[in-house]
Amino acid sequence: MINPNSPPPALPDGGLRVVALGGIGEVGRNMTVFEHAGRLLVVDCGVLFPEDDQPGVDLILPDFRAIEQRLDDIDALVLTHGHEDHIGAVPFLLKLRPDLPVVGSRFTLALLSAKCKEHRQNPTLVEISDGERRAFGPYELEFFAVNHSIPDAVAVAIRTLAGLVLHTGDIKLDQLPLDGRLTDLAGFSRLGDEGVDLFLVDSTNAEVPGFVAPEREIGPVLENVIRKADQRVIVACFASHVHRVQQVLDVAAQYHRRVALVGRSMVRNMGIAAELGFLHVPDGLFVDLNEAMEMPANEVLFVSTGSQGEPLSALSRMARGEHRQISIRPGDTIVLASSLIPGNENAVFGVVNGLARLGATVVHQGNANVHVSGHSPAGELLFLYNAVRPSNVMPVHGEWRHLRANAALAVATGVAEDRVVIAEDGVVVDLVDGEAAISGRVEVGHVYVDGLSVGDVGESTLSDRLVLGEGGFIAITVAVDSSTGRAVAPPTVSGRGFSDDPKALDQAISLVEMELSRTEAEGITDSHRIAQAVRRVVGRWVAETYRRRPMIVPTIIPV
């Protein structure tokens, strides 16, 4: 009998095992591990950005524990595209296995190289192109062009003796893509004819009905905004969205505005894109930021990062009036040509309000069609299922609500309900004799990067941060004669993050003194027991007096 919550039994000969170490049950840190004939293949290795209940953390990595004893068994790491949630954790995996072959398209590998350079790494890169086939160990890979919100994304078909697997990566079906590079539905149909045994499908937009408008419909909207602007224009968008930036550049050129790039990642990525021919920059369009500041307001346009309201970004600083070079003036036009990632609303609208307060006109997704998604919604996913006609389906890239919605779409197109496997991170799915099923679970946790170190911040530190962030702390320090248990000086009681009132804790001092007299009278000399007694009495007092729950931190110094 299979227990879905225990480690799985050995993989039957000829079977294929699939485990996501990240990206299922969450949006981000995508990483899927395949196992066949004793060898491993990894698809993507991204990071996740922390939420409110993970305060102070910079990044969250996939949990490598399930593969860290088998690093030498990995034949290749395949990257479907260059977004952070697909490549961001690669340097951390390369630290464990520096010679791992990293497979991807030209633009994807260029972005990865730039990232690895910052980590002083020099990875082994294997560039592939659309339609190419290539074997790594027992894995026969075939790559298919897919359309997404970054150029040069691919889906990967994986052929083994266990059957044919297709992994979409992130995907949409823009039928008029800006670069003419369509998602290769014809290729998917050919795979469907051959027979796809397991289909791993992007779930991000599965709850959304219908279709995504073509990216090229953003251009005329931008044109309409920029044409009317008679002061400065600032367009913020994702630093990897080459096609969005392309349309901004084209409109800028049309209205005789020169363009300055603002933000380190924007400058870096657009440099790479232009060099590789993914971004076409009209001669003399770009201008240095300092030079742009000297030009008339109606002759420049800034393309900036900060579209998600990141507090340190250039745009946020402008909104607070703190940017070193650019100060917003009445009549300026700011366009947020970007999605609004759930959880960032307060930050983004904080920026919008700051800009509006300074007199700028702010155009964003909420009041104009300046963004289209990069992920197929329900209508497009149906096209995918009908092209591929898979026998087994495993929704990936999404929270539970997305996975369930995607599963329902698969069933609606005729996939048998018990052949749609909803797994979350760590759940082991085995494809054996053409049937996919859950065979167990490996342990998968959150691995936090905070500053320079990885993994030392864990759930206990985060839960302390949550308590401290909600209520602050009250520290009580007492020096105690270690032989008698008598306080040798008056206790100090102080709070941080507790109250602005300097007298708020006065009453607590006498309570602590009374408690110390009691412990001394009872002959208690053990620091730990004295600390416990002090914590209890102060905790009870603050709960009754203020109905608050600060952290109570007693320190007893034996002298």
Next chain:
Amino acid sequence: MINPNSPPPALPDGGLRVVALGGIGEVGRNMTVFEHAGRLLVVDCGVLFPEDDQPGVDLILPDFRAIEQRLDDIDALVLTHGHEDHIGAVPFLLKLRPDLPVVGSRFTLALLSAKCKEHRQNPTLVEISDGERRAFGPYELEFFAVNHSIPDAVAVAIRTLAGLVLHTGDIKLDQLPLDGRLTDLAGFSRLGDEGVDLFLVDSTNAEVPGFVAPEREIGPVLENVIRKADQRVIVACFASHVHRVQQVLDVAAQYHRRVALVGRSMVRNMGIAAELGFLHVPDGLFVDLNEAMEMPANEVLFVSTGSQGEPLSALSRMARGEHRQISIRPGDTIVLASSLIPGNENAVFGVVNGLARLGATVVHQGNANVHVSGHSPAGELLFLYNAVRPSNVMPVHGEWRHLRANAALAVATGVAEDRVVIAEDGVVVDLVDGEAAISGRVEVGHVYVDGLSVGDVGESTLSDRLVLGEGGFIAITVAVDSSTGRAVAPPTVSGRGFSDDPKALDQAISLVEMELSRTEAEGITDSHRIAQAVRRVVGRWVAETYRRRPMIVPTIIPV
């Protein structure tokens, strides 16, 4: 010369002064103060719910400082409707002036009474009805029916010698309202004929194009969902949205499901609504929660609070599998028939994912039309401006982005651009000789309620909480001989919210010891200076070693 950032000059005779103490430049804690002939009138007195940068706070009140020396000058407090952001702070104002006449419609005053009872207050209530006129001091008030997401909302016209003012409160123009009570556009037009000198207009949805669909279109959507359900159905919505609940009850009755109300505020408010005739409950429809738990799954329906993902709400507990009575089972249907208030996305989708993981089908605003807004978007606001034809406009109830959008709509209908006054909280607007203009500013801050006390948590405490929540703290405690400055025991160094690694701070101890030798050698005996030196050396070490910024808390005990 007027300085818009200084306190205003005395109000000219015959003029009317308007100051918002909350609700402009933010969504919530609405409170507008009018002054004329030495007397004051207050419209609404609500609370604001805290955001991420205000951690641990329960509520935010309007800042009463501008009126607290003039409480006896207030002739009346008018409440436009019963939502928390309009009535939530009334008990705090009544504490300062218990005999203040509180004016409102029947349902509004019933909700206020219930709230005041919890605060053991017995306010002086003045019930008014639609179309009624009534004078308070120099203010001639006239009340107009308006449609909103709660029954019995009103707009108020204020006649003084300075002119005619109309304040919409929260408003929309549902042309087929469930209770047949239309927003009194005819009345507004009559005021327009008379001549409206100043129009204060709800800005909440001014950025949204078009019109709100009628509330009654939610019914068929609910019917479609509930008809198909063969297990339990749980509908979550706002506890004051009587018409939404009415439609749920009607569909439940149609499909022979009995209804149990879940959540304290839902039970309380629907009790009031039913008693006053605003909610029509078919005989025998309601069933006690305990009894409902014993009934077949397809014969019950639960109407619950928790639609905003509030962590302690019934629905959140169900999603975590922690509800005392209701455990979610595969096949259950949950409907979130509610808006998604910006900032609550993570919490709400956390609940949706939790329910989906347990196998429930979750219907929400993102995948079905189960919610309509309670505020007029741009299309409806144009109708309002054209009916009222005001000479001066002051957008209220909104963030800067909403105020700017609303101002643009006023101008589009023909209001002179310099007669549209965008003020934020504390900005003083004077209507003198038929012209409204900013005359100065009074100080308005955030007043925080945290637990039992009001006002002792301020910006300094919140900024400490933010630092502690991001990085925790490192406490260093040293007992020092006060005459020599020599440490009498080894220093203790401990962190909370800093690292899970017990050895993370080992290195800091020897640094502190070295620093103490140095201060001792330099003859430093002053605790404060020793503390500073210790803080500096530990702060520098942790920044270099970890690139983190915990709070550094040195305590020097002189013994």
